[in-house]
Amino acid sequence: MQARIDGITHKGEGVARINGKAVFIPFALPGEEVELDITEEKKNYAYGRLEKIIHPSPARTTPLCSHYYTCGGCSFQHVDYEEELQLKKRIVTDAVTRIGKIEARINEVERSSKPYRYRNKVTWHVAKGRLGYYRAESRELVPIDDCLLIKEDMAKISRKIGFILKEIAHEGQGEIIVRQSSYNGKIMLICDLPSLEPEKILSRLKEDVDGIYIKQKNRLIHFYGDLYLEEKIGANIFRLSPGSFFQVNQEQNEKIISFIQSYLNLTGKETLLDAYCGVGSIGISLAGRAAKVLGIENNREAVKNAEYNAHYNRLNNCRFLAGDCEKILPVLNEKFDMVIVDPPRSGLKKEVIASLIKAAPQKIAYVSCNPATLARDLNLIQASGYIIEEIKPFDMFSKTYHVECVAGIRRID
Ligand SMILES: C[S@@+](CC[C@H](N)C(=O)[O-])C[C@H]1O[C@@H](n2cnc3c(N)ncnc32)[C@H](O)[C@@H]1O
Numbered sequence: 001m002q003a004r005i006d007g008i009t010h011k012g013e014g015v016a017r018i019n020g021k022a023v024f025i026p027f028a029l030p031g032e033e034v035e036l037d038i039t040e041e042k043k044n045y046a047y048g049r050l051e052k053i054i055h056p057s058p059a060r061t062t063p064l065c066s067h068y069y070t071c072g073g074c075s076f077q078h079v080d081y082e083e084e085l086q087l088k089k090r091i092v093t094d095a096v097t098r099i100g101k102i103e104a105r106i107n108e109v110e111r112s113s114k115p116y117r118y119r120n121k122v123t124w125h126v127a128k129g130r131l132g133y134y135r136a137e138s139r140e141l142v143p144i145d146d147c148l149l150i151k152e153d154m155a156k157i158s159r160k161i162g163f164i165l166k167e168i169a170h171e172g173q174g175e176i177i178v179r180q181s182s183y184n185g186k187i188m189l190i191c192d193l194p195s196l197e198p199e200k201i202l203s204r205l206k207e208d209v210d211g212i213y214i215k216q217k218n219r220l221i222h223f224y225g226d227l228y229l230e231e232k233i234g235a236n237i238f239r240l241s242p243g244s245f246f247q248v249n250q251e252q253n254e255k256i257i258s259f260i261q262s263y264l265n266l267t268g269k270e271t272l273l274d275a276y277c278g279v280g281s282i283g284i285s286l287a288g289r290a291a292k293v294l295g296i297e298n299n300r301e302a303v304k305n306a307e308y309n310a311h312y313n314r315l316n317n318c319r320f321l322a323g324d325c326e327k328i329l330p331v332l333n334e335k336f337d338m339v340i341v342d343p344p345r346s347g348l349k350k351e352v353i354a355s356l357i358k359a360a361p362q363k364i365a366y367v368s369c370n371p372a373t374l375a376r377d378l379n380l381i382q383a384s385g386y387i388i389e390e391i392k393p394f395d396m397f398s399k400t401y402h403v404e405c406v407a408g409i410r411r412i413d
Helices: 081-099 153-168 197-201 252-263 282-287 300-312 327-331 350-359 371-384
Strands: 002-008 012-020 021-025 035-043 043-055 121-127 130-134 141-143 174-179 187-192 211-218 219-225 229-233 236-240 272-276 292-297 317-320 338-342 361-367 386-394 404-412
Touching: 002 021, 002 081, 012 035, 012 043, 012 338, 043 361, 081 272, 081 386, 121 153, 121 327, 130 153, 141 219, 153 187, 153 197, 153 338, 187 197, 187 386, 197 211, 197 219, 219 350, 229 252, 229 282, 236 282, 236 300, 252 338, 252 361, 252 404, 272 282, 272 404, 282 292, 282 300, 292 300, 292 327, 300 317, 300 338, 327 350, 371 386, 371 404
Parallel strands: 021 043, 187 211, 272 292, 272 338, 292 317, 338 361
Antiparallel strands: 002 012, 002 035, 012 021, 035 043, 121 130, 121 174, 130 141, 174 187, 211 219, 229 236, 361 404, 386 404
16 A cells, blocks of 8 residues: 655654554655555554655665664664754654653754764674674564674674684574773673683684673673773763663763753852762763762662762762662752753653652753653653753764753753
């Protein structure tokens, strides 16, 4: 059947209305006239497979990656970069109006200077002696040993890992994480291959990487070389343990921190809460302009890194608490002038929102990698005496449907 695409889902699929029902069609673009087959029919919506493009969008391009249509990693390689940014703005706007039911100024998406080869971390799946990604919505391995989103050096080492796995006909299943510092280029491997004698593969990789960890029974055991990775934000150096979170796109990470800095406009007198602080990247970057910073984070290794990072960068106004924000904040009984929250994709728990409202900060910078949970939380925050001044999307995950946002929120006095 034929249809005109007039919308986009949060996962970047085209949306057509057929007999009053929304049909989601992967790889179709708004404005296109397409031929499709219905592949799955539900009560209120359906899925379609793109069979033919009758009138292509002028923004349609040829994907650079030969795995694009099978690997589940990217969703926007078939569209030019300008349109990708517009579609991401539309995804954020849809979430804010449909889920959040709020009105807020949504700025243009901050473009990245490198839509490819920006990622400093990749998680490879291993099965049947091959390295790869899982097919979209499945656990089926698509054998790949390069990805156009990861840095060149990481691609080189990934190809070597793929070669060794094939050569030794490794049978087990597992995961290999490759991380590279954007500051000094050093590479760390984290291997979770339960059925493999580590030496068999890892000793052959020592010359190519700077540090190796092995995951055994849920613990990371140091195997070789450097214990930490280092990153730099502004003038500060940050140490990260292998399991500590760090944003995957350092160029965009720095822009986000600058945006938060100018939004909060600290004068040096304010108390600042950095909730979900990781290794302290945002709070420590702003500590020079604040009276006091408190970071909260539930990964104990990351908290140790944050404490070290504050000390190493000669900041003596930062303190960190290890634990869940939803447990610590309700009993903290401290007031803050300014707050940063940067939760995982699931967003803020109700207890966290209630505690923030009680702490009554003048401004909140809410960093989010999920427009849907951001919109849900902004609805509650707005209903409690705050105004959403602006939402700034950042293209942190180019070529994928993911988009990072910072919401600037101000107390109404
Ligand atoms: C999106 S990351 C942000 C980290 C940091 N702000 C940054 O920019 O690098 C979210 C962080 O929250 C931590 N986290 C997840 N759930 C948490 C919780 N319930 N309480 C405290 N921290 C949590 C994760 O370990 C992770 O470091």
